[in-house]
Amino acid sequence: MAIEKVRNWQLGRDMDYPYEEARPKKQYAAVFNINKCIACQTCTMACKSTWTYSKGQEHMWWNNVETKPYGGYPQFWDHKLLEKLGPNKWSSGTGHYGSVYSGKTIFEAAPLTEVGTGYLPEDKEWQSPNIFEDTPTSTNPEKGPDNSVDLETTGGGGRGGAHTTWFFYLQRICNHCTHPACLAACPRKAIYKRQDSDGIVLIDQKRCRGYRKCVELCPYKKPMYNLATRISEKCIGCYPRVEQGIEARCMSACVGKIRLQGLKESLPEDAEQNPENPLNYLIHVRKIAVPLYPQYGTEPNVYYIPPRWIHKKFLYQMFGPGIDEALKVYENMDEELLGVLSLFRTTRKIIERFSINNNMAVGYDAKDHEIIRTPIDEPVIVRPPKYHNTS
Amino acid sequence: MPIGKLKELVKKQKLVIAFIIFIIFWPVVFIGSAVFPFPLQTDIVSKQVDQSLPIMDPDSSLWAQALPNEIPLGAQTVTKPILATPSIHTVTVSSLHNDSWIVFRLEWEDSIKDVSTVGTEFYQDAAALQFPVLDETPFLGMGEEEQPVNIWQWRSDWQEDINEAYKEVEDTYPNMWVDFYPFSISEPPYIIPLLETIDNVAVPGWAAENPLSQPIKVTPISDLIAEGFGTLTFKPDQKVIGRGVWENGVWKVVYARPLDTGDPSDTQFTVGEENSIAIAVWDGDNREVDGRKGVSAWLTMKVEGSSFLPFSINIDDAFSSLALVGTAAVLLSKPTRYIR
Numbered sequence: 001m002a003i004e005k006v007r008n009w010q011l012g013r014d015m016d017y018p019y020e021e022a023r024p025k026k027q028y029a030a031v032f033n034i035n036k037c038i039a040c041q042t043c044t045m046a047c048k049s050t051w052t053y054s055k056g057q058e059h060m061w062w063n064n065v066e067t068k069p070y071g072g073y074p075q076f077w078d079h080k081l082l083e084k085l086g087p088n089k090w091s092s093g094t095g096h097y098g099s100v101y102s103g104k105t106i107f108e109a110a111p112l113t114e115v116g117t118g119y120l121p122e123d124k125e126w127q128s129p130n131i132f133e134d135t136p137t138s139t140n141p142e143k144g145p146d147n148s149v150d151l152e153t154t155g156g157g158g159r160g161g162a163h164t165t166w167f168f169y170l171q172r173i174c175n176h177c178t179h180p181a182c183l184a185a186c187p188r189k190a191i192y193k194r195q196d197s198d199g200i201v202l203i204d205q206k207r208c209r210g211y212r213k214c215v216e217l218c219p220y221k222k223p224m225y226n227l228a229t230r231i232s233e234k235c236i237g238c239y240p241r242v243e244q245g246i247e248a249r250c251m252s253a254c255v256g257k258i259r260l261q262g263l264k265e266s267l268p269e270d271a272e273q274n275p276e277n278p279l280n281y282l283i284h285v286r287k288i289a290v291p292l293y294p295q296y297g298t299e300p301n302v303y304y305i306p307p308r309w310i311h312k313k314f315l316y317q318m319f320g321p322g323i324d325e326a327l328k329v330y331e332n333m334d335e336e337l338l339g340v341l342s343l344f345r346t347t348r349k350i351i352e353r354f355s356i357n358n359n360m361a362v363g364y365d366a367k368d369h370e371i372i373r374t375p376i377d378e379p380v381i382v383r384p385p386k387y388h389n390t391s
Numbered sequence: 392m393p394i395g396k397l398k399e400l401v402k403k404q405k406l407v408i409a410f411i412i413f414i415i416f417w418p419v420v421f422i423g424s425a426v427f428p429f430p431l432q433t434d435i436v437s438k439q440v441d442q443s444l445p446i447m448d449p450d451s452s453l454w455a456q457a458l459p460n461e462i463p464l465g466a467q468t469v470t471k472p473i474l475a476t477p478s479i480h481t482v483t484v485s486s487l488h489n490d491s492w493i494v495f496r497l498e499w500e501d502s503i504k505d506v507s508t509v510g511t512e513f514y515q516d517a518a519a520l521q522f523p524v525l526d527e528t529p530f531l532g533m534g535e536e537e538q539p540v541n542i543w544q545w546r547s548d549w550q551e552d553i554n555e556a557y558k559e560v561e562d563t564y565p566n567m568w569v570d571f572y573p574f575s576i577s578e579p580p581y582i583i584p585l586l587e588t589i590d591n592v593a594v595p596g597w598a599a600e601n602p603l604s605q606p607i608k609v610t611p612i613s614d615l616i617a618e619g620f621g622t623l624t625f626k627p628d629q630k631v632i633g634r635g636v637w638e639n640g641v642w643k644v645v646y647a648r649p650l651d652t653g654d655p656s657d658t659q660f661t662v663g664e665e666n667s668i669a670i671a672v673w674d675g676d677n678r679e680v681d682g683r684k685g686v687s688a689w690l691t692m693k694v695e696g697s698s699f700l701p702f703s704i705n706i707d708d709a710f711s712s713l714a715l716v717g718t719a720a721v722l723l724s725k726p727t728r729y730i731r
Contacts, residue, residue, distance in 0.1 A: 054593040055575050056560060058567065113473035120678075122512045123563075187472065187681045189621045205599035209623070210508065211681045213472060225511045227560045229596030229604035230548070 006179055008105075009268050010294040010320070012095015016107045018115050018184045024199030026263035028176045028237050029279050030251060031289040033305040033344070035330070036258040039065045039133070039169040046253035047173075051236070056228025059126040062235035063173045063250040069314065070132035073172075074125035077221040078293065082317070084117055085109055088295050090321045096268050097287070099321035105297025106181060106219055115184050118217040126224070136167040139311045161309075168307040171258070173250060174222040174235035175292065175300030176201050178266060182214035182223050182234065198263055199301070200237040208232055219296040245350050245365055252348035260343065262350045276353045278340050278363070286337055288329045290322035305330055339376045347372040435460055435668060435692035437486035437493055437660075444487055444494045447634040449643035454496060457485035462670055464685030469532050470620045474683030479672040482518070482687070488694055493660050494647045495520060497670065504637040505675025506551040509563045514675040518644055519544035521669040522658035524616070528667040531689055533617040541658040542615040542623065543631045545644045547675065550611040550635045557606040611635060612646055616656060620682070626656065650694065663696035
């Protein structure tokens with residue numbers, strides 16, 4: 001298999017990949033605001049009750065919310081790969097986040113016999129999706145758990161800082177990567193990325209032969225083996241909904257209003273030409289949301305507003321060098337940004353364009369019809385005391 | 392040059408002429424495989440018998456009439472993923488035919504019987520035969536574009552489904568508990584509660600008509616076609632039957648099919664003619680699947696016809712012998728002084 005050079009803007013450089021660069025016209029993408037998640041798992045159940053309730057899918061959670069740093073589904077999925085890849089090395093450069101990744105991606109670290117580096121989890125590792133729920137850790141283990149705030153390791157500066165005892169929730173779905181490892185791994189070419197429409201990555205259920213190479217090589221472990229059909233399945237990005245301009249189930253079910261999903265431009269320079277698209281705006285223009293483990297090299301397309309109370313070293317390892325800018329922007333919000341964040345979960349329709357004026361955030365669909373109008377600062381009305389006894 | 396002088400020269404230069412004969416014939420042996428339209432060596436002979444073939448019985452006494460041949464297997468190293476050390480190193484192949492059907496038997500040692508694929512880390516044992524569909528023998532690795540290969544793959548998990556019953560999650564995890572499967576109850580074919588209709592809508596691979604996900608198996612052998620890596624596809628009509636048995640650390644698998652199916656996308660076998668054949672074996676507990684397998688080179692096989700000769704002629708050996716005999720004849724003829 002030939003090795004091609006493809007551009008990975010998240011790494012700020014080209015990288016090895018088994019296929020030529022093939023970016024979709026539009027890319028399915030989402031922004032998850034970790035700061036607001038309460039791990040109610042409504043997203044998880046919305047997905048489960050839509051797609052994975054059948055025989056052979058008992059262990060499947062295409063959407064899951066895990067408690068970091070110890071939680072993981074499958075267990076220790078990220079720790080295991082981080083150990084294989086070694087330290088996360090970035091050097092200063094002209095990349096999107098002002099840095100260039102100088103380490104190896106999963107494709108570049110591949111053994112001679114494989115397309116990439118990865119591992120195949122055992123069944124037992126999928127069996128406790130919410131293991132270590134709410135289990136905190138301490139960045140100061142000698143001192144033990146406490147409630148102090150370490151101002152020197154502050155996340156973004158300004159308000160508060162990193163907690164010395166901490167955990168946070170990480171919401172995970174398939175990243176519908178630009179350079180998918182599952183697709184690269186499949187010896188049958190049974191996995192495809194929808195290039196002409198939304199960039200959603202799918203496993204052809206008719207061609208899959210259950211080799212599980214996708215399960216092994218996906219760094220996010222989102223392809224899963226169906227024990228009844230004996231072939232692999234993965235998050236389908238709720239493509240039947242997306243085709244109708246409706247957000248995925250896990251997005252539209254989000255109680256905490258932490259999620260926004262839509263279609264964005266694949267490359268930053270194209271995204272900057274269309275800044276009225278809320279995803280282009282958040283990810284590329286304001287850089288408030290950063291990819292999960294960009295160093296793996298698949299150019300994942302779910303972006304996270306990083307949690308403010310976590311030690312920067314940990315965030316750096318998990319989200320790469322974009323965290324500084326993301327936290328800075330998040331903690332110094334302006335009306336426009338607040339307006340876009342106010343659109344999260346106000347409609348289940350995909351917002352293709354937004355506008356902000358007169359304290360109102362307005363969302364438009366693909367036909368540029370207004371689909372939502374919401375106040376940015378909701379008026380506060382205090383009921384005068386003389387009405388307290390009335391209902 | 393006058394003929395008389397030539398004769399004299401021949402007499403004087405016997406050693407030189409012997410050498411010329413030798414170097415003329417030896418390249419013929421080597422180049423022969425590329426030049427001649429027929430293979431030079433027959434590795435597997437399908438012996439003819441005049442009775443019903445043991446199409447489902449790898450232990451039939453009829454197999455004593457076959458000519459078993461032990462074939463070495465090596466790693467597939469052309470396309471990734473590669474397993475440099477497959478665990479099965481040899482497979483013994485036998486074949487019989489009776490003018491209408493042909494059977495093959497593969498035998499190999501495998502101390503662990505892997506028959507379940509109901510678990511993320513569980514892989515099945517398997518073995519396959521590969522034949523060119525057209526006259527030319529294409530690239531060994533699953534054929535080439537417009538030069539397809541016909542592959543018959545036997546799988547141990549399918550065999551187990553047929554021997555016992557379709558293996559479900561409960562077979563791997565007997566203590567599992569699920570409250571409710573809204574669209575699939577009972578055993579396959581599933582019934583949708585309330586509607587009381589049978590449907591596979593909630594079993595994606597099955598609904599997509601992937602034979603791997605079809606719970607009701609008819610044969611443990613898939614009849615497949617391929618035109619290169621990654622193109623393996625089920626044929627619309629499955630014509631190969633057979634059976635595999637594991638006993639005392641040995642798998643024995645029988646494959647059976649009519650010699651001629653009349654389908655141009657199948658490999659056809661003609662009595663008295665030769666075909667190419669390649670063999671692959673997978674060991675489940677070594678996580679052998681896809682291109683990670685033990686694989687043979689292209690071999691030649693002959694569907695032996697009725698013959699007055701008790702043996703078949705090996706063309707390769709015939710040429711070698713001719714070269715040596717010719718050389719020896721020249722040297723052993725009337726002694727001559729070579730050095731003056």
